[in-house]
Amino acid sequence: MREIRYEKLDETLWRSELDNGLSIYVLPKKGFNKKYAFFAADYGGCDMRFRVDGKWVETPAGIAHYLEHKMFDMPYGSAMNRLTENGASPNAFTSHGITGYLFSCTDGFETNLRTLLEYVSTPYFTEESVEKERGIIGQEIRMGEDNPSRAVMTGLLRALYRTHPVREQIAGTLDSIARIDAGTLYTCHEKFYNPANMVLCCSGDVEPQTVEDIAAEMITAPRGERYVRDYGETDGLLPDRIKEIREMPVGIPLFAAGSKMEYVPGREWTRRLITAQLGCDLLMGASSPLYAEMYAAGLINGSFYSGIMDFPEGAAAVAGGMCAQPGEVMARICTAAEALEPGQNERSRFDRLKKAMMGGLLAGLDSPEELCHSHAERHFDGVLPLEQMDVVEGIGAEEAVSLVKELFAAERMAMSEIVPPGGEA
Amino acid sequence: MSGIERKTVLPGVNLSCVYTDKFKNGLFSAYLMRSLNADDASKNAMLADVLRRGCTSLPDMETIEARLDELYGASVSAVMRQIGETTAVGFSSFFADDRYIGRSEKILESVLSVTGQLLLDPVTRGGMLNSEYVSSEKDNLCDRIRAAVNDKRRYAVTRLRELMCADESYGVNPLGSLEKADKINHVGLTRHYRHVLEHSPLELFYCGGAEPERVEAAVLDAFAAVPRGDTERCDTEVRIDCGQTRTVKEKMDVAQGNLAIGFRLGEIMYNPDYAALSVFSAVFGGSPVSKLFLNVRERMSLCYSVGSSVDRHKGVMIVSAGISPSKYDAATEEIFNQLDKCRRGEITEEELEAARKYVASSLREGADEASVLDSYWLARRMDGTDCTPEELAALAECVSAEKVTEIAESVKTDMIYFLSGEESAE
Numbered sequence: 068m069r070e071i072r073y074e075k076l077d078e079t080l081w082r083s084e085l086d087n088g089l090s091i092y093v094l095p096k097k098g099f100n101k102k103y104a105f106f107a108a109d110y111g112g113c114d115m116r117f118r119v120d121g122k123w124v125e126t127p128a129g130i131a132h133y134l135e136h137k138m139f140d141m142p143y144g145s146a147m148n149r150l151t152e153n154g155a156s157p158n159a160f161t162s163h164g165i166t167g168y169l170f171s172c173t174d175g176f177e178t179n180l181r182t183l184l185e186y187v188s189t190p191y192f193t194e195e196s197v198e199k200e201r202g203i204i205g206q207e208i209r210m211g212e213d214n215p216s217r218a219v220m221t222g223l224l225r226a227l228y229r230t231h232p233v234r235e236q237i238a239g240t241l242d243s244i245a246r247i248d249a250g251t252l253y254t255c256h257e258k259f260y261n262p263a264n265m266v267l268c269c270s271g272d273v274e275p276q277t278v279e280d281i282a283a284e285m286i287t288a289p290r291g292e293r294y295v296r297d298y299g300e301t302d303g304l305l306p307d308r309i310k311e312i313r314e315m316p317v318g319i320p321l322f323a324a325g326s327k328m329e330y331v332p333g334r335e336w337t338r339r340l341i342t343a344q345l346g347c348d349l350l351m352g353a354s355s356p357l358y359a360e361m362y363a364a365g366l367i368n369g370s371f372y373s374g375i376m377d378f379p380e381g382a383a384a385v386a387g388g389m390c391a392q393p394g395e396v397m398a399r400i401c402t403a404a405e406a407l408e409p410g411q412n413e414r415s416r417f418d419r420l421k422k423a424m425m426g427g428l429l430a431g432l433d434s435p436e437e438l439c440h441s442h443a444e445r446h447f448d449g450v451l452p453l454e455q456m457d458v459v460e461g462i463g464a465e466e467a468v469s470l471v472k473e474l475f476a477a478e479r480m481a482m483s484e485i486v487p488p489g490g491e492a
Numbered sequence: 493m494s495g496i497e498r499k500t501v502l503p504g505v506n507l508s509c510v511y512t513d514k515f516k517n518g519l520f521s522a523y524l525m526r527s528l529n530a531d532d533a534s535k536n537a538m539l540a541d542v543l544r545r546g547c548t549s550l551p552d553m554e555t556i557e558a559r560l561d562e563l564y565g566a567s568v569s570a571v572m573r574q575i576g577e578t579t580a581v582g583f584s585s586f587f588a589d590d591r592y593i594g595r596s597e598k599i600l601e602s603v604l605s606v607t608g609q610l611l612l613d614p615v616t617r618g619g620m621l622n623s624e625y626v627s628s629e630k631d632n633l634c635d636r637i638r639a640a641v642n643d644k645r646r647y648a649v650t651r652l653r654e655l656m657c658a659d660e661s662y663g664v665n666p667l668g669s670l671e672k673a674d675k676i677n678h679v680g681l682t683r684h685y686r687h688v689l690e691h692s693p694l695e696l697f698y699c700g701g702a703e704p705e706r707v708e709a710a711v712l713d714a715f716a717a718v719p720r721g722d723t724e725r726c727d728t729e730v731r732i733d734c735g736q737t738r739t740v741k742e743k744m745d746v747a748q749g750n751l752a753i754g755f756r757l758g759e760i761m762y763n764p765d766y767a768a769l770s771v772f773s774a775v776f777g778g779s780p781v782s783k784l785f786l787n788v789r790e791r792m793s794l795c796y797s798v799g800s801s802v803d804r805h806k807g808v809m810i811v812s813a814g815i816s817p818s819k820y821d822a823a824t825e826e827i828f829n830q831l832d833k834c835r836r837g838e839i840t841e842e843e844l845e846a847a848r849k850y851v852a853s854s855l856r857e858g859a860d861e862a863s864v865l866d867s868y869w870l871a872r873r874m875d876g877t878d879c880t881p882e883e884l885a886a887l888a889e890c891v892s893a894e895k896v897t898e899i900a901e902s903v904k905t906d907m908i909y910f911l912s913g914e915e916s917a918e
Binding site for chain 1: 512513514515516517541552553554557558560561562563564565566586587588589592593624628631632635637638639640641642643644744745746747748779780781786789790793795796797814815816842845846849850852853854856857859860861862
């Protein structure tokens with residue numbers, strides 16, 4: 068394994084790539100009891116349409132998430148149970164971009180790591196077991212439907228995008244999952260769970276060489292292909308629709324307002340995401356005059372947030388929270404964005420915000436989970452977390468101001484609202 | 493590591509320090525300890541939010557946040573925690589360790605100073621808390637009370653507590669009620685604040701890489717002005733018995749049904765064995781190796797989510813499940829069936845061992861997170877023990893099946909609460 072030392076942060080990253088293309092990152096944390104492993108595929112809720120041998124293959128919404136649920140089935144029974152019986156806390160999740168399988172433990176790490184690598188590499192589905200899962204996932208989908216915070220974000224993404232698959236719920240719908248069977252799951256596992264499309268990250272009280280040895284022993288599949296996916300047409304930066312309203316039994320209305328951010332591949336993507344976040348902080352973060360003014364006027368409360376939500380080949384700049392007058396809040400944000408200039412005051416605020424962001428990156432170093440998740444995500448697209456300090460250092464107030472002015476220009480905004488039935492709180 | 497150094501640094505002011513070099517950030521918290529009761533709940537719930545709006549030297553949010561940005565994005569959050577029938581109200585701060593910033597800044601001292609000022613030296617006019625701040629935080633509190641309904645699962649548990657413990661402090665919503673909140677004004681809240689500051693035990697906690705001596709010096713500096721009178725005790729009433737099991741069903745426009753069942757832990761609360769309680773909870777419903785998870789969810793697919801949690805201070809256990817309304821009978825029956833199995837001692841060696849391991853490793857892994865240690869040690873203050881996570885983990889590894897069965901036998905069902913959609917059949 069190759070050792071990369073980050074002297075200022077007192078961190079060491081070990082990385083390697085096996086001959087079959089599997090990438091491995093290990094970040095030992097001395098003094099920790101926890102041993103954490105995260106095995107992820109570059110395959111998430113947005114990966115519904117992909118090209119195989121020149122032909123586009125369509126799969127139903129929710130397929131990556133359904134696959135995640137079924138991966139725990141093994142010929143010997145449940146991998147989940149095997150891990151918990153051996154003292155591990157296993158879990159898995161599907162985001163827009165990746166599917167991650169993980170466990171933490173204090174003892175039995177090597178056995179648990181073998182179990183993890185084995186079950187994620189072993190598709191074992193029967194029509195009967197796939198059928199049984201449909202009810203459980205159906206309940207999960209319905210539970211998500213009752214969640215107003217999720218609904219308000221989905222509403223915004225649907226208003227912004229006409230074709231990007233981020234419009235769909237990661238878990239799919241009752242209709243879309245009805246079209247999933249064992250055959251679909253086998254196909255998707257074969258296409259996306261190959262070593263070249265996967266990454267293993269470990270952190271905590273772990274030995275780098277042990278991790279690499281076990282991975283080499285367990286992951287013997289040949290290097291597979293990286294299939295091209297379809298993330299919709301590039302339908303410009305204007306929203307598809309400007310407003311999306313839904314009624315739900317909420318005590319206080321919720322809103323999310325935002326715009327689309329233009330995608331650029333590679334390292335520049337991370338830089339742009341960070342620049343946009345700093346721009347949002349400058350415009351309407353907790354230390355901005357706009358935030359103070361809106362809070363004092365009772366327009367927003369502690370639930371107000373602003374920032375960047377990213378997904379495969381795209382991101383949205385978002386402001387939202389619980390609020391009775393979202394139209395007024397959005398108008399004030401757009402007006403303030405238009406008026407924002409990188410004057411002396413803004414520059415000194417910007418320097419403070421950069422300090423704050425570096426503190427935020429430092430905070431992430433105390434969490435093996437966060438270290439592993441962020442390394443996995445950025446491995447597939449962007450700048451590795453420990454190198455982001457330098458990225459932050461190099462960003463200037465001018466570029467952040469000009470980006471956030473674009474992102475919160477009135478014509479680019481869409482608004483999603485969740486209101487109580489009848490429209491009154 | 494994870495040993496604790498405790499010290500009474502001022503009358504009624506206790507400092508607990510976990511000194512460790514494994515973190516690159518520090519955590520400091522300051523809690524005023526209050527008894528949960530219907531008259532004060534709303535006042536306590538908004539107090540830290542009002543104080544967080546401004547102190548004499550940093551009079552508004554903008555200046556506070558600018559100062560915190562300057563301190564490398566340190567956070568100082570208004571926090572409220574519940575431990576049995578005690579409410580802890582105050583601030584929790586999280587900040588970069590000076591050593592990794594590479595400059596000679598004293599972040600610890602600065603953050604403690606901000607925290608101390610927010611708690612002790614609020615913005616006042618004519619000796620009263622700023623009426624604008626009070627009125628806007630009152631509105632926010634009312635919004636939070638109304639918004640409680642947004643999270644259906646938690647709402648069902650809150651309703652169960654209110655109904656099951658209607659004549660106990662435990663039944664009081666920690667946010668209070670809209671009715672009480674609405675009556676709060678800056679004069680009344682100022683009076684309450686002065687009383688609370690003078691008469692509440694003040695619990696301070698630090699976890700990070702600064703030596704306890706340095707932390708103590710910073711604390712003495714930041715909290716020197718705290719007024720101290722007689723401190724008022726915070727106790728939690730434990731009810732051993734309950735009457736016949738009650739059932740309450742309520743309707744709301746929801747897609748999923750939410751079931752919450754409340755239990756009293758019974759006689760074992762005369763002399764609670766915390767390690768055994770944790771293992772019992774992990775065997776029955778409080779873990780992914782539990783009977784509820786493996787049977788009600790995995791084997792029988794009766795629900796998407798199911799879990800139990802034990803409040804060791806109050807002696808109450810709550811099972812909560814998200815179910816399809818048509819599965820109400822089957823799910824409740826199976827939940828009780830699994831509890832009966834625990835009572836009959838039908839616990840396999842594998843189940844027991846998995847539960848012990850789960851409890852032990854959760855405790856050890858918790859010691860890797862400063863925020864977990866914060867709540868862990870605050871709870872130990874309340875039950876008066878200094879048992880470290882590692883010691884408790886070692887005890888959990890030795891809990892016997894008999895001990896788990898004994899707890900299950902002692903458990904009594906108090907109330908079944910079910911929240912479901914309008915269209916579902918009774």
